[in-house]
Amino acid sequence: MxxxxxxxxxxxxxxxxxxxxxxxxxxxxxxxxxxxxxxxxxxxxxxxxxxxxxxxxxxxxxxxxxxxxxxxxxxxxxxxxxxxxxxxxxxxxxxxxxxxxxxxxxxxxxxxxxxxxxxxxxxxxxxxxxxxxxxxxxxxxxxxxxxxxxxxxxxxxxxxxxxxxxxxxxxxxAKAFISNQTILYLYSAALLSLIVSSAYLFLHHWLVKRLSLLDELKKALKRRELFLVYQPIVVSQSNQISGFEALLRWYKPKAGFISPEHFIDLAEKSGLIVDITEYVLYRAWQDWSNKKVVQPLHLSINIPPSYLEDPSTITQLKRYADRFKTINIQLVVEITERQLLKSSGQAVLNELRQANIHIAIDDFGIGSTALSILQNIEFDYLKIDKCFIDSIEVEDGHTPVLNSIVDLGHRLSVQLVAEGVESQTQADYLHELKVGYQQGFWHAKPMDILAASKLVAQNG
Structure with a gap:
């Protein structure tokens, strides 16, 4: 030791x-x-x-x-x-x-x-x-x-x-470490020592690789190498642009694009996610602050649970909402279902809505939210996960779960947003169900700020 x-x-x-x-x-x-x-x-x-x-x-x-x-x-x-x-x-x-x-x-x-x-x-x-x-x-x-x-x-x-x-x-x-040290000195347990050593080497390699990616992510954040793309959200009835969802991307020159599934999960587990969220808000403001927005737009940004646990970051979020309001953009905070399971998480929603920030429940239907919680909180949008949208063509129009989610949204008097729309059949079906908004590759892929602002000008 x-x-x-x-x-x-x-x-x-x-x-x-x-x-x-x-x-x-x-x-x-x-x-x-x-x-x-x-x-x-x-x-x-x-x-x-x-x-x-x-x-x-x-x-x-x-x-x-x-x-x-x-x-x-x-x-x-x-x-x-x-x-x-x-x-x-x-x-x-x-x-x-x-x-x-x-x-x-x-x-x-x-x-x-x-x-x-x-x-x-x-x-x-x-x-x-x-x-x-x-x-x-x-x-x-x-x-x-x-x-x-x-x-x-x-x-x-x-x-x-x-x-x-x-x-x-x-x-x-650790007990395992003490045991491993003992085993290394016991010649009669050579085979067991080999197994333990192999396991240690595997774990060490995994940790080194993970820590290396974390170090690279920290450097990328400090150098402001991460960037945003924007996926349009359209009105089902008219296909007009109503807003965008901001999506974070990371490109490493030698490795290419790193999937958000890899680095966002790593950021959450390492505690870096709060800094990344502040960076996303900052970049979004930098992207849109000098753009001409005639018709009101909604800008959705995913906010992790840890960001809403600190009063100082909540204050920062309100400031950004006020800034976006000055350029005709309504900030929408997208949260996951698991953030609603704590009473503190539910209380924060009321505070944000009082600050004129809209709330969207993201990926609804794949988490563990009790329906009683939805009944006791106020929010603005219910985003239907892509897996339920895919069932439209797979089940030949027989989509009882999707229909139930849509009916629930109507009864709660909230707007519905369908995620992952990839065909005309899906778009038409959702329009018939009176799902107000859609996003997905059928309408538009995520785009950089120049393409997004140009699209806004064309729809203005």
Whole structure:
């Protein structure tokens, strides 16, 4: 365990050192609030960065802009001292974070605080995916991350400290790792050792490949290489354009297009999905902000569950909705059925609709939403999954499930959108069922912003 502990101490030392260097660079360049916001809005390596001036007082957040905050409780002397410590936010043990702070050389009343959370530490250090470890605990001045844990050799932990920073790590080896180490030294169990080693190599290869793709995705996001295409949504009765669904795409020069099924799933599991969602909103605004939109349009954007769990990102979503409204575009938030299973998710819908944001339930019929939930919430669109649209031609018009979904939408007084329409037969059948809107290759494939704006002009 000594080598493993040394490996993680080296990783964490480097992480903390890099953030201190970044803090000092920002202070040396006299970064302003707007610059801080632009530079770190899409940065997936941190939770938040604060610019602090105690003599004003003044606090600027990279995520939320200028804040009205009392600094006296944090800096009673007005001095911003460099260092690191663990802090719990709003008395919620699930929000414990590592804060890395630096004061400005020559002016200790100015400083930068960088806040990183447990999710980022997990992603950066990689210990949750390390099959050798059962757990890893970070300790600073008696406080621990995760909270409500402790360093104790009696629990089988190997405790190691940094020579550079005042923290301790407690590493508990996984039972499988202990067993594997024992097997390696038992010559009589050579065959079993071979099997275990092969399994480890396979898992290691899989992890390396997955982590490599995650690193590439982070770089692509930072370089703003990801782009949007827009699939038209048409009115069933007239085939006129009513709006678009924004779809994220990623093209790697050496590998070609990477399927969203691969990198979106990876982003969700790694915690990068919130940064990607903010990037999608930003790119969508950049695409449409200078386009002439005469007739009102709807722009649908898929929003993951984690994005709606943070008040600051909800506030950001409202701001974008207000911006789009100024250019005659109505923002539509597409959510999945699983987001409705939590009462908190249902409460957010009411907050968004009060902010004049429309809500669409995406891929309806393939999840696990109870009908009682649909009865107790308000939303604007019900999107019918492609698998039910495909049944129109397969079942020769006998589509009881599709018909039931359509009838449910009518009874709930919401608009219906059919996804994946691929033939005239399907389009006509949906029109007869009074499904108001359709999207799919039969009408148009996803297109870039130039083609989308041209199509809008032609339909205007």
């Amino acid at each position: 000594h080598n493993i502990a040394y490996e993680y101490v080296q990783k964490l030392d480097k992480l903390i050192s890099n953030i201190h260097q970044t803090n000092q660079s920002l202070l040396l360049s006299n970064v302003q609030c707007d610059e801080l916001h632009d530079q770190f809005l899409f940065n997936s390596t941190i939770r938040e960065v604060f610019l602090i001036k105690t003599e004003v007082p003044f606090v600027c957040s990279s995520k939320r802009g200028v804040l009205n905050k009392d600094l006296s409780q944090y800096y009673p002397s007005g001095i911003v001292r460099s260092g690191e410590h663990l802090r719990t936010l709003n008395a919620d043990h699930t929000t414990r974070t590592l804060i890395i702070r630096d004061g400005q050389l020559g002016n200790p009343h100015h400083g930068i605080s960088t806040v990183i959370n447990e999710q980022f530490l997990e992603n950066s250090l990689g210990y949750t995916q390390d099959t050798r470890l059962k757990s890893l605990i970070l300790s600073y001045d008696g406080a621990t991350l995760p909270e409500r844990t402790r360093l104790d050799k009696k629990d089988g932990q190997y405790i190691a400290g940094s020579r550079k920073y005042p923290y301790m790590l407690g590493l508990t080896p």
